[in-house]
Amino acid sequence: MEEQQSPFQAAIKPGLTIGLVSLALTFVAYFIDSTLLGSAWFGLVALVLFFVLIIYFGKQYRTEIGGFMSFGTAFNFSFITMVISGLVGLIGQVLLFHVVDPSLAGVLADQAFETQMSMMESFGQDPDAMDPAVLEEMKSSTAKGFTLSGQLMNFGFGLIVYAIIALILGAILKKRDKSLDY
Incomplete structure (x- = not known):
């Protein structure tokens, strides 16, 4: 009889796979047009792909352990998969922003700031009427997100997400064995 893997052991391979897929997607987008990395639709596509792959690997794991999985097991599997994937992505982004193309962080920070200004205008706020010091603080805080410490801090906040x-x-992947109900 084969020994079953714990959710932590089972999450390593899917986490690495999803991390490498997201990293490949990031680098392909970078080589096509680096501004794609700052677009909302690129983030949405990546998020949907992330969900689909975790559900796929979660269902595979559920099948491996007998077709049933508790909410706790499904949560642990999903969370560990995302943490490992996030670490792979973090390493790749650090390499991209600090080794491959150090100027990319500035380009994406400017793009994000412009997007913030557009959103403010769409909600009726006139950016020209704002205090220049506030605008400069917004711009510098946006740029800080692309520094090494900013990326690490974003990963920390990402753990909550x-x-x-x-x-x-976990709620999607759990499946109860109803034959055990009396």
């Missing part, structure tokens, strides 16, 4: 997403995925 991963936990919330893992709760949703």
